[in-house]
Amino acid sequence: MAATSGIIGRGTVVRGNLSGSGDVVVEGRLEGTVALEDRLTVESGGKVIADVQLENLIVHGEMGGDVVAAERVVISSTAKVVGDIKAPRVVIEDGARFSGSIEMDVKLPEGI
Amino acid sequence: MAAMEKVSTPRSGAHTVIGSSIVIDGEISGDEDLVIQGTVKGKIDLKESLYVESSGVIEADIETANVEVSGQVTGNIAASDKVELKADCKVVGDIRAPRILIADGAVFKGNVDMDVKEAKGK
Numbered sequence: 001m002a003a004t005s006g007i008i009g010r011g012t013v014v015r016g017n018l019s020g021s022g023d024v025v026v027e028g029r030l031e032g033t034v035a036l037e038d039r040l041t042v043e044s045g046g047k048v049i050a051d052v053q054l055e056n057l058i059v060h061g062e063m064g065g066d067v068v069a070a071e072r073v074v075i076s077s078t079a080k081v082v083g084d085i086k087a088p089r090v091v092i093e094d095g096a097r098f099s100g101s102i103e104m105d106v107k108l109p110e111g112i
Numbered sequence: 113m114a115a116m117e118k119v120s121t122p123r124s125g126a127h128t129v130i131g132s133s134i135v136i137d138g139e140i141s142g143d144e145d146l147v148i149q150g151t152v153k154g155k156i157d158l159k160e161s162l163y164v165e166s167s168g169v170i171e172a173d174i175e176t177a178n179v180e181v182s183g184q185v186t187g188n189i190a191a192s193d194k195v196e197l198k199a200d201c202k203v204v205g206d207i208r209a210p211r212i213l214i215a216d217g218a219v220f221k222g223n224v225d226m227d228v229k230e231a232k233g234k
Contacts (some may be wrong), residue, residue: 005131009144012128016138016154021187022131 005038010045018050026061044078057087124136127160148183166200179209188222 005022008014012028021037026046034048036039039056042048046061053068059079067073069087077095086103127145130136134150141157156162158176168183170219177193181201189195191209199217208225 004129006134006150007127007129009128009142011144012139012140012142012146014136014138016136018134018136018138020131020134020150022133024131026136028128028142 008046042079130168164201175214 006024008028016032019035023039027043034052036054042059042061044060067085072089073087074091075096077093080097084101129147132149139155145157147163151169153171158219164181165181166182170185174189182198184202188205195209195213196213197218199215202219206223
């Protein structure tokens with residue numbers, strides 16, 4: 001499912017639980033918890049303060065909260081993220097500001 | 113800290129869309145148009161227009177300038193300008209607005225308050 005199924009625009013604040021399938025784009029503000037089956041994109045200027053559970057997360061803006069992603073988390077060069085991330089693939093671009101732990105579920109070699 | 117640069121792309125008719133596969137349990141507030149095709153429970157507080165499309169389901173009290181309902185709303189609606197109940201919508205709750213339109217085919221149960229000025233004195 002690639003269609004954008006939700007946009008939280010610049011002038012809008014959502015507080016509470018957001019759940020569902022499809023891609024959601026946040027240009028405004030989202031506070032609470034997020035449980036999505038697909039992708040959440042936090043645009044630059046957007047701010048998400050929430051624990052999120054989803055497939056893919058792309059952050060260009062600001063984000064605070066813990067992230068559990070089934071596939072990939074991308075923290076772009078303009079992003080500011082505070083929180084713990086758990087995902088098989090995590091990308092942090094040059095210029096991004098991040099504070100927190102990252103767990104990629106790595107299988108350590110024997111003997112370590 | 114460097115000032116946050118706003119690289120946001122200008123979007124014509126900037127607004128917020130809650131798609132049909134999305135459920136929000138909480139509060140939505142803002143100063144731009146809001147289109148709801150999904151489900152919202154809680155509270156909606158807007159300064160602009162709210163469009164509840166036919167797939168939209170709202171269980172919330174609504175405070176806004178304009179509302180256009182084609183879907184389902186359970187809750188009280190207070191609008192500073194206009195409330196329009198389209199054909200095939202289903203609304204249960206009280207409506208307060210200076211202008212209220214109910215189309216043929218709309219299903220509505222509740223009170224309507226157009227703030228009609230009663231004879232002088234108030």
